[in-house]
Amino acid sequence: MTVKYTKDHEWVRVEGDVGTIGISNFAQSQLGDVVFVELPEAGRVLEQGKEAAVVESVKAASDVYCPVSGTVIEANQALVDDPSLANNAPESDGWFFKVTLSDPSQLDALMDEAAYAAFVEESH
Amino acid sequence: MSQDSVTEAAETVKTTPLHALHVELGARMVPFAGYDMPVQYPLGILKEHQHTREKAGLFDVSHMGQVRLKPMGSTGTDPAAALETLVPGDITGLALGRTRYTLFLNEQGGILDDLMVTNAGDHLFLVVNAACKEQDIAHMRAKLAGLVEVEHLDDLALLALQGPLAAEVMARFVPEAATMKFMSCLTGVFNGLPVTLTRSGYTGEDGYEISCANADAEAIARALLAESEVEAIGLGARDSLRLEAGLCLYGHDIDTTTTPVDGALEWTLPKRRRAEGGFPGHAVIVQQLADGASRRRVGIQPDGRQPAREHTDILDANGAKIGEITSGGFGPTAGTPVAMGYVDRAHSAIGTPVTLMVRGKPLPARVAALPFVAQRYYRG
Structure with a gap:
């Protein structure tokens, strides 16, 4: 199992050819209390770096970009029902959606946990 | 993200x-x-x-402006009468130790700022918005020159x-x-x-x-x-908190392009001032009170959970633009998204269904009564 991060503060956890995608703990701490999420429907084809979901906190609306290209297989209904999961469990129960990866080689250019931690430290 | x-x-x-x-x-x-x-x-x-x-x-x-108005020298001017030339509120009738909400208006009846005025006995005590305080003070010093001493209590x-x-x-x-x-x-x-x-x-x-x-x-x-x-x-x-309470944020819900009538702030226009005038924009406001303003500030309650933010377009059932959200977000006490904005008068009745264009998608909503959460002031 691999977890990779983007500079836009999304994470993708890869198991086989399935990627589970969410926002990082740092991202949720910057957003503040999440009150609404809009997630992509199953079957939607997403391209790496393109808008995939919307997350609204008490402060602002933000786009969530897809870290890797793929086809959506499931959105997290529990997160829709209780958006505070994005704050309380951002990198576990607060996942956004799952995709089947169409180009796993894209993962190579993303950061691992240590590199992401250093990126956050350096840029903020 | x-x-x-x-x-x-x-x-x-x-x-x-x-x-x-x-x-x-x-x-x-x-x-x-x-x-x-x-x-x-x-x-x-x-x-x-x-x-x-x-x-x-x-x-x-503390970023807000605190200002003291006193008679200039020995002119004996009543600062309340002087201030009434700039605001539509009843200031001369404000009892000792009482506070009132009022508005600085321009000649078109547009709102330059909203403020609190207290009768502190030998002076008036004003609290004005942080972003407007320099211009408010300059405005008072220019318009009330020679009559009132305007002291910025910084x-x-x-x-x-x-x-x-x-x-x-x-x-x-x-x-x-x-x-x-x-x-x-x-x-x-x-x-x-x-x-x-x-x-x-x-x-x-x-x-x-x-x-x-x-x-x-x-x-x-x-x-x-x-x-x-x-x-x-x-x-x-x-x-x-203020959005749920239906209170205006200057520069968002009210500004120089909105009059007190547009802004549903008729309660700041007491009978005597409506009749006597003597404040900027009086003619425009009296006309609007008689004929109705073309648009009105209303509460907007989105259906569902998605907040609609400032500058969101408000559409009627046919997709025609009828207004815009001026404040919007999630109301933690209401437990729902809450917003306010301006709509054409024909669509301003409470309960009117409207459509909000949020991120390119139509979101159903309705015109709602303000406040979203009942005010709980202490009236003794």
């Missing part, structure tokens, strides 16, 4: 006397109206909002203690505060420090604004924060 909210550019940023305390408390500081201000503390906006509705919250509003800080337990907390320090009525004022002593208390605020809750010397602000803030009911509350929660 990227935020589409716009943060103001940091220029020469000013600070309030509580700046070090905010930082010590772990606040996230943002530029606001030229000041480095706490948008939230570690508690977070949602919990800060709820705490204020349930207990008591302490706000630093040696004073301003705190707000708001919430259902605010009175109980304040009475521990200033016992006579307990029986003050909403929109009244008294001068007192807080732990040996002189304060001017006004029973007012901008959250819809009972509470006080506390005017004190800059040098005393931190001691007063620390004393209040040491009370178990009190938490420090940032500008983020202040915004959601």
Whole structure:
């Protein structure tokens, strides 16, 4: 199992050819209390770096970009029902959606946990 | 992920006397109206909002302008009569120790700022918005030259203690505060420090604004924060609290392009002033009162959970634009998204279904009564 991060503060956890995608703990701490999420429907084809979901906190609306290209297989209904999961469990129960990866080689250019931690430290 | 909210550019940023305390408390500081201000503390906006509705919250509003109006020299001018030439409120009829909300208007009836005026006996005490204070003071000095001395009290800080337990907390320090009525004022002593208390605020809750010397602000803030009911509350929660309470934010819900009639603020236009006039924009306002304004500020209640933010277009059933959201977000006490905005008069009745265009998608909503959360002022 691999977890990779983007500079836009999304994470993708890869198991086989399935990627589970969410926002990082740092991202949720910057957003503040999440009150609404809009997630992509199953079957939607997403391209790496393109808008995939919307997350609204008490402060602002933000786009969530897809870290890797793929086809959506499931959105997290529990997160829709209780958006505070994005704050309380951002990198576990607060996942956004799952995709089947169409180009796993894209993962190579993303950061691992240590590199992401250093990126956050350096840029903020 | 990227935020589409716009943060103001940091220029020469000013600070309030509580700046070090905010930082010590772990606040996230943002530029606001030229000041480095706490948008939230570690508690977070949602919990800060709820705490204020349930207990008591302490706000630093020292960035706002405090102004004293006195007769100029020995002219014997009544500052209340002079101020009435700039605002539509009844100021000459304001009893000693009473406070009133009013508006600076331009010649078209547009709103230059909203403000609180207190009759402090030998002077009028004004509180104006931070972003407008320099222009308000210049406006008064220009229009009231030779009549009224306009003194900017920038040696004073301003705190707000708001919430259902605010009175109980304040009475521990200033016992006579307990029986003050909403929109009244008294001068007192807080732990040996002189304060001017006004029973007012901008959250819809009972509470006080506390005017004190800059040098005393931190001691007063620390004393209040040491009370178990009190938490420090940032500008983020202040915004959601006032929005739920249906209160206008200047520069968003009201500005120079909106009149008091457009803004559903007819209650700031007392009968005598409507009849006598003598304030800027009187003709326009009287005409609007008779014929109705073409648009009106209303509450907007989106269906579902998605908030609609400022500048969201409001459409009618046929997809024609009928207005725009001017404040919007999630109402933690309402438990739903809440918003206000302007719609064409034909669509301003409560319950009218409308469509909001949120991120390119239609979101059903309806015109709703304001406030979203009942105001709980202390009227004795």
